[in-house]
Amino acid sequence: MDCQFICPSCGARYAADIPVWRCECGSYLDLEYMPVLDRARLNDQKTLWRYAQVLPLENTREVVSYGEGYTPLLPMEYCGVRFLGKMDFLMPSGSFKDRGATLMISKCRELGLKEIVEDSSGNSACAVAAYCARAGIRANIYMPAGNSAGKTVQVKAYGATLHLIEGNRIDCANAAIEGATRSYYAAHAWNPYFLHGTKTVIYEIAEQLGWEVPDYFFMPVGSGSQILGVFLGLTEMKRAGIIDRMPRLMAVQSNKCAPLKDYAEGRETPVSAHNPSIAEGIAIHRPVRLKQIVHAVRETGGDFVTVDDAQILNAMKEAALQGVFIEPTSAAAVASLEQYNGIINKNEKVVVSLTGNGLKAWNHFHLYNGHLST
Numbered sequence: 001m002d003c004q005f006i007c008p009s010c011g012a013r014y015a016a017d018i019p020v021w022r023c024e025c026g027s028y029l030d031l032e033y034m035p036v037l038d039r040a041r042l043n044d045q046k047t048l049w050r051y052a053q054v055l056p057l058e059n060t061r062e063v064v065s066y067g068e069g070y071t072p073l074l075p076m077e078y079c080g081v082r083f084l085g086k087m088d089f090l091m092p093s094g095s096f097k098d099r100g101a102t103l104m105i106s107k108c109r110e111l112g113l114k115e116i117v118e119d120s121s122g123n124s125a126c127a128v129a130a131y132c133a134r135a136g137i138r139a140n141i142y143m144p145a146g147n148s149a150g151k152t153v154q155v156k157a158y159g160a161t162l163h164l165i166e167g168n169r170i171d172c173a174n175a176a177i178e179g180a181t182r183s184y185y186a187a188h189a190w191n192p193y194f195l196h197g198t199k200t201v202i203y204e205i206a207e208q209l210g211w212e213v214p215d216y217f218f219m220p221v222g223s224g225s226q227i228l229g230v231f232l233g234l235t236e237m238k239r240a241g242i243i244d245r246m247p248r249l250m251a252v253q254s255n256k257c258a259p260l261k262d263y264a265e266g267r268e269t270p271v272s273a274h275n276p277s278i279a280e281g282i283a284i285h286r287p288v289r290l291k292q293i294v295h296a297v298r299e300t301g302g303d304f305v306t307v308d309d310a311q312i313l314n315a316m317k318e319a320a321l322q323g324v325f326i327e328p329t330s331a332a333a334v335a336s337l338e339q340y341n342g343i344i345n346k347n348e349k350v351v352v353s354l355t356g357n358g359l360k361a362w363n364h365f366h367l368y369n370g371h372l373s374t
């Protein structure tokens with residue numbers, strides 16, 4: 001497969017068969033790769049690998065897979081807004097990050113890597129550790145101390161080496177980059193293969209809706225590994241003539257950590273020492289691909305939405321009463337619908353990404369129970 005890394009900042013190119021993780025100028029890299037899906041050639045697998053023809057892997061024998069993907073779209077309702085919940089919390093490691101990890105770790109195996117480094121607030125750490133376990137690759141995971149215990153237990157259970165770092169996500173990323181000087185920094189926030197994995201969610205949704213896209217797609221946004229994959233998939237499908245419009249991409253963040261909205265409105269985001277919100281998966285003060293995320297939202301006519309912790313807890317409770325047990329970060333996207341009651345028309349189709357399993361965040365349950373009793 002003839003694709004290269006390209007730097008969106010300085011235009012430098014790198015061969016995609018060498019383990020480079022950023023440009024010499026310091027920018028992240030993208031992949032120069034624009035495949036066209038031929039729907040007549042879709043394979044029969046009911047996993048995300050049914051879209052293998054648009055995934056940038058040279059050698060499908062190196063695929064590291066648990067049969068992930070093809071999650072249900074479930075009709076739900078919140079604050080008078082009817083929506084379809086994309087049940088990605090049902091993935092093998094319990095979050096949508098498995099989409100990115102299956103592709104990124106497959107590529108690491110194709111490159112012959114034996115050891116990698118990743119940093120994460122939790123879910124991508126779990127996903128990368130799970131896929132490394134299956135691939136036979138040693139995983140060094142850097143996580144902020146104080147995050148959900150469910151996630152640290154899960155990472156260790158997969159056999160990864162866990163490095164807990166005091167401080168915030170920036171301190172954690174710096175420690176991981178230092179650690180990566182001895183192996184390879186396979187970071188979901190930087191690695192473009194991860195985005196080519198997460199893009200499968202929008203291919204799936206389009207296929208599940210009869211090759212249509214919804215009018216709105218709400219999702220929690222931290223480092224942007226989902227929204228950028230979705231925008232990539234939409235760009236590919238539009239270029240292939242499969243769709244003729246894009247859904248509004250609605251980027252949901254906590255009001256305590258909203259760098260996207262701050263950037264869009266010309267403000268600096270203050271960096272706090274610890275995770276400021278119970279939505280720990282999106283408490284990322286300086287996303288590596290921030291400008292790229294803002295571009296994706298604006299290009300689709302979407303918006304930046306913020307919610308507070310009380311709204312998140314209420315959405316967790318309401319989703320659970322509909323049988324859907326999701327973690328606070330995922331509930332943030334559901335919570336944001338309250339602001340769209342009366343704005344979204346009844347005939348418009350809304351999809352909300354339900355990104356992570358509620359069992360991972362059991363250390364927040366005391367808040368949840370307190371909320372239920374009030």
Ligand SMILES: [Zn+2]
Binds near residue numbers: 008009010011
């Ligand atoms: Zn560059």
